[in-house]
Amino acid sequence: MAIERQLEPAAGRRLRLGMVGGGQGAFIGAVHRIAARLDDRYELVAGALSSDAERARVSAADLHIAPDRAYSSFTEMAEREAQRPDGVDVVAIVTPNHMHAAPAIAFAERGVHVICDKPLAHNLDEALALADAVNRSGVIFGLTHNYTGYPMIRQAREMIASGDIGKARVVQVEYAQDWLSTPLEASGQKQAAWRTDPEKAGAAGAVGDIGTHAFNLAEFVSGALCESLAADLSRMVPGRALDDNAHMLLRFEGGARGALWASQIAPGAENALRLRVYGETGGLEWSQEEPNSLLFAALGKPPQRITRAGPGALPVAAHATRVPSGHPEGYLEGFAQIYRDLAEQIAARIDRRPPDPASLLTPGLAEGVRGMRFIAAAVSSSACDAAWTRIEG
Amino acid sequence: MAIERQLEPAAGRRLRLGMVGGGQGAFIGAVHRIAARLDDRYELVAGALSSDAERARVSAADLHIAPDRAYSSFTEMAEREAQRPDGVDVVAIVTPNHMHAAPAIAFAERGVHVICDKPLAHNLDEALALADAVNRSGVIFGLTHNYTGYPMIRQAREMIASGDIGKARVVQVEYAQDWLSTPLEASGQKQAAWRTDPEKAGAAGAVGDIGTHAFNLAEFVSGALCESLAADLSRMVPGRALDDNAHMLLRFEGGARGALWASQIAPGAENALRLRVYGETGGLEWSQEEPNSLLFAALGKPPQRITRAGPGALPVAAHATRVPSGHPEGYLEGFAQIYRDLAEQIAARIDRRPPDPASLLTPGLAEGVRGMRFIAAAVSSSACDAAWTRIEG
């Protein structure tokens, strides 16, 4: 029960948050808002929630944003907020992929910290430009590869870094869903429509939408960079323009080999992100749908089930949790952890103090660019019939 | 993905929330605050967080409560808030069991709605007095039997009410933990200390602390009242004054039989609340530690795993969830559901409109009194060597 103190983070500055995108009917915007609220480190005070003025206005009112801070243009919002003494400290960008770069740059250049949904941008060039601009600005940039906020993912990463499984040999990662098993986009379903449209989603479908999460998690936990891949992307639903299923062989620096499977056409799979890493002396296994535990097998010993906040949980896991073991946490808490950690980083910057080191695991520009390189390599490899393709950078 | 609209409840009045108890170092107070924040229907504006003035002041500052609304006396708080035009709409009472009644009555009598932690009171007499006073006041009263906020618990209740398993025959409920396997109270651990102290916890230990949750869930889901029980309470850790383990036989109206096991000395059990109900034509099984699914076996058909927001999920489950299936929700979301539903009830009262009927499943005074009757019956039965004892009311 020593975990109790984690329920709420150390009292501290509550940041003024703005949001771009996420008006009525949006999905991920609402997730971001819950995540921001959960630990009480943010107050939503401004928004360009839609480019449609009326929708922007109504959406803002729903969220108790003052009328004078309800914008329909992110440019105007960036300018006006920058001039206010009580302007936003940080902005959350929750627009579709092809509209991340412009607002991120606009706010960063005005000194506003940025939290951006993944993937970083529409394509690699845009991502590099965004990274450049943001890097020059010096603001803090968080990318919501939210699955890295799960306590047991951080525990797994720490255990591997500490040598608990020895040198990594095999990395198996998969992310399966079933919601695109039929041509749902033809029905006008909004989430399906933009994700299957190359104009809005970019060059990849399942690979970009969920494959990037799997890839990010594999590197985050194993601590090894993937050097090259051989990818076989397929479009199983007739008429679909982008991949809805992808298989890849992976080769990691240091010699580990692996496989990645991303699919949105696997009936029965809801959000089945699963990671397994095997090393010389042990193995680890984690599943997003039961995120509160981690299976750990030391070679020659009975496998253990380590639970969030239970025996064997490390400080990195304790840092990322709120309630005692046995009280399950889930997706929203994991997402909120990214927000909580970024709040600490931003508050520390404002207060000119060093941040809590435990808060520094959040993904950012580097991971964002890496994700774009992954997509580019996967598409390129598949176009060459699964030829081995290096992931640069 | 039709579930998306559930991410945030219909925009609405944000209620002004006060809190009694829950200062620095408290556990359940922080849980209540997260639950209140999650769906953005409450703003914490006042508190009597501690009877120690300095601790009350500092705790309030941590929570961004204005200094003039940081009280150290709930009586003063009730009086002063009732006079303010922007006084609290609702108060959350998160003090130890023996200090629920007085503040609940104080606020209720001034027209402030009440959310109270369970169990309702220190003993049955006090509970009945509290219920009387609150009933006379006419305010809305919510009791945080939080496990009834889980979507799949509501699904189970609805399925049974709809006849999906036929007439209930067997109810098996258990709630096991291991954190009191050693005399932790002797170490000064605060949570252990008050729960094992008859002065503060009342006549029962595990039975009151977690047995009441199990009992509440059994009645809530089965839809049948438990008429009598035969209880064998034991104190396994030497020197302990209250039961830390309890076994009971149960008899329900309508003829169902059952068993209840509550234990805080079961090594390996974290928060293992589990319910199974078997009827003439089917069975249901649910476990709190994996709350996102419900096992349903119709006699003679392959058992199904129904997931929160997945195929087969009913509107009552959809009402009580935020994110799509496969994105696990947990303890905090279940707790927040109680707060969300009470917000709807209270806002409807203020706005003089009928509440959303889906919000009306929250436990209240009746369930609170029933829990106290359960404790009294269990203690009495055990004192008579597990004699059958009626649960009145």
Add this chain to the structure above:
Amino acid sequence: MAIERQLEPAAGRRLRLGMVGGGQGAFIGAVHRIAARLDDRYELVAGALSSDAERARVSAADLHIAPDRAYSSFTEMAEREAQRPDGVDVVAIVTPNHMHAAPAIAFAERGVHVICDKPLAHNLDEALALADAVNRSGVIFGLTHNYTGYPMIRQAREMIASGDIGKARVVQVEYAQDWLSTPLEASGQKQAAWRTDPEKAGAAGAVGDIGTHAFNLAEFVSGALCESLAADLSRMVPGRALDDNAHMLLRFEGGARGALWASQIAPGAENALRLRVYGETGGLEWSQEEPNSLLFAALGKPPQRITRAGPGALPVAAHATRVPSGHPEGYLEGFAQIYRDLAEQIAARIDRRPPDPASLLTPGLAEGVRGMRFIAAAVSSSACDAAWTRIEG
């Protein structure tokens, strides 16, 4: 892979086996035969497979029993086999409950070892008489409480005996099935018919049929005798003469408390025998439907999953298994283990050598009498409205 040597027991005498009961259409007789064959320590050479002469003859022919050793009377079989120089070494009695005693005594008195299906007899008096007669004869007597043949059950017993969980505090045992959820006996189904008929099954239904297994397992694993019980037996299917569901409170010598649930009307439960034992410093959990592993939680350490033949498996488990870990063994192997161990005991007796000590865990007369005492106590307690009733002996 050191486990390999266990595939087949040390080469040895192959015993001549006779069988009473188990003709065409019988269930448990065929199970006994498979169990006897599996490890190649028995050769079926004689049988009184039915009291119907023609059925006895045909059944014997099916099983490659020579015509002159196919009897229709167990009395005749006992006499004739006793006179043959190549007469049976051991007889398996697989008749319904009320026909165990007479053949068991007939063979025992002629020096033939006996393997008898459970429960031992029709009622306690008959059981005591049987035990007396067999004890006087000095033959080896095995009772097929087959679940004690599972490797991980023996592992659990050994771990508890070794102090791995400290002094036992709580024993939870349950055995649930669903096949009698409807009045199947009315359809003429043979297995249902005799089990629900007091003339053939005795004074108890589910309690005798499966409750005895649960009770036996609880005592076998915990190493503690159950001193008294308070039982609530119910008949859920209208018109049924015997209990089809039973709940009991248990009190063990040494202070442990427990509960037993036996049910044949739990939809979705196939053969759900499950045992949990919690002690001062650890807990163990086992489920018959996934018998190849045992969950072990040492207080304050991550719980372990110990697998049959995997890391942490003890010699008592290794003794009772055939194939490496990960190659699941099941019900038939567990049953065969009883036969394998009895073969060793009997062969050692014939060969005038000490038996392998690892083979001595088989249940026998004492466990059989104890099972009958359990049934008597349960029925008596329930008749007195769940009054506490001592289990004598």
Add this chain to the structure above:
Amino acid sequence: MAIERQLEPAAGRRLRLGMVGGGQGAFIGAVHRIAARLDDRYELVAGALSSDAERARVSAADLHIAPDRAYSSFTEMAEREAQRPDGVDVVAIVTPNHMHAAPAIAFAERGVHVICDKPLAHNLDEALALADAVNRSGVIFGLTHNYTGYPMIRQAREMIASGDIGKARVVQVEYAQDWLSTPLEASGQKQAAWRTDPEKAGAAGAVGDIGTHAFNLAEFVSGALCESLAADLSRMVPGRALDDNAHMLLRFEGGARGALWASQIAPGAENALRLRVYGETGGLEWSQEEPNSLLFAALGKPPQRITRAGPGALPVAAHATRVPSGHPEGYLEGFAQIYRDLAEQIAARIDRRPPDPASLLTPGLAEGVRGMRFIAAAVSSSACDAAWTRIEG
């Protein structure tokens, strides 16, 4: 309980069985013998259990084989048994891979039916020669790809053939073990030694030993042939001559894509063979370590758990099982099913009657040759840096 009649197959001819290989200390020979005994359709009467005369003699005595039928040369055994009026009907060949072909041909040419361990031969050429010779002889040839004997594997195959998941799109198969995580062969461990020695195991290590099982299962269940693969074989343990880990991309006729992972260096994996097949309208999932159930998800409906002999089990599953649902069967029963089905085929041939059609699912020469083509393609692809390689035939 209609399943009861399956406990023992229809009474019938008991076949005279010979064995080549499998002397003292061998692993798979003992498994074959248990499998042959389980259903009582074979009697072991002759053997060339070892090429060492003394070891052959002693091993035979252990198994109750008459001294004059204990050979040390399979050639002599084939000749002498062919001349006896009571000579063996069928021979089981359980020698290492490189010694399958010669005895198989020797017996087949004398009209003795053959049961052969997998993989079929040392290399593809040898396999083709063996297949040719056996085909010319006209005898029945069974290959012990034993996992096809599991009831739920046959159920899965039948469900797919019946259209229950629509056209197959994705096939995920994996087979992971951990017992070669260290250089066990250096310790002289016999099983490790020959499996890692190219002279004895052939061109592949893990791919040949377990990858062939995974490949066989993928084709058997999906009903689709794998047309080409891209393989990345690795040797993770320093100094090892053959692959101990392999990843492959798969392309099936009809358009399905898949991945295969075979590893013997995955700590915590015991014998983790797992298959998942996803089609247009449903998905199936099966794991060898919990073989008694099959997960079936029809798109848009709650997933079902179909159990061996439980509701939803098809006749093909019922055919391949012995005990009621809830009584787990395992590896030995699955292996025995191959033997049982081959007994039926061979007995029918001898008795000049048509065999039970349900017995015809056993793998044979075609599957054996296919396995060798798989190995050849995998090794060849990996040598070309995972180039796509067609699997001929």
